[in-house]
Amino acid sequence: MKTRFALVALIALLSVPAWAAMQTVTLSVPGMTCAACPITVKAALNRVEGVSQVDVSYVNREAVVIFDDTRTSVEALSEATTNAGFPSTPTPSEADRK
Numbered sequence: 001m002k003t004r005f006a007l008v009a010l011i012a013l014l015s016v017p018a019w020a021a022m023q024t025v026t027l028s029v030p031g032m033t034c035a036a037c038p039i040t041v042k043a044a045l046n047r048v049e050g051v052s053q054v055d056v057s058y059v060n061r062e063a064v065v066i067f068d069d070t071r072t073s074v075e076a077l078s079e080a081t082t083n084a085g086f087p088s089t090p091t092p093s094e095a096d097r098k
Contacts, residue, residue: 022052023069027088029081032061037086044084048072063088 029041038056041063045054050071056063065077074090081088 021069022066023074024064024066025074025077026091027063027065027074027077027081028061028091029056029063029086029088030061031086032056032058034058038063040084041081041086041088044080044086045077048076048080051077062091 029037032038032041035058038058042054042056045051045056045063045065048067050068051065052068053066054063063081067077078088078090
C-alpha cells in the first residue's frame with residue numbers, strides 16, 4: 001500500500017508544471033515620446049506568450065509586466081518592445097536581481 005501511495009505521489013509531483021512562478025518586471029522604455037506610444041508598447045508585450053498583465057506609463061517611461069517565467073523571460077519582453085520600435089531594459093533594481 002505504501003508503494004502505491006508513493007507511486008501516486010511521484011506521478012502527481014511530476015505532472016505539475018515546472019513550479020511556474022509569476023514574476024513582475026519593470027522595463028524602462030525611454031523611447032516613448034508621445035501619449036500614443038504606450039499603446040504600441042502594451043500591445044507588443046501582450047502578444048508575448050505567458051504575459052498576464054501589462055501597465056505602461058508614458059509619464060514614467062516604463063512598463064510593468066507580470067508574466068509566467070516558465071513561458072517567457074525578461075529578455076523576450078525586451079525583444080518584443082524593441083521589435084515594436086521601443087527598445088527597453090529592466091530597471092536597474094530589476095537588473096541587479098538577475
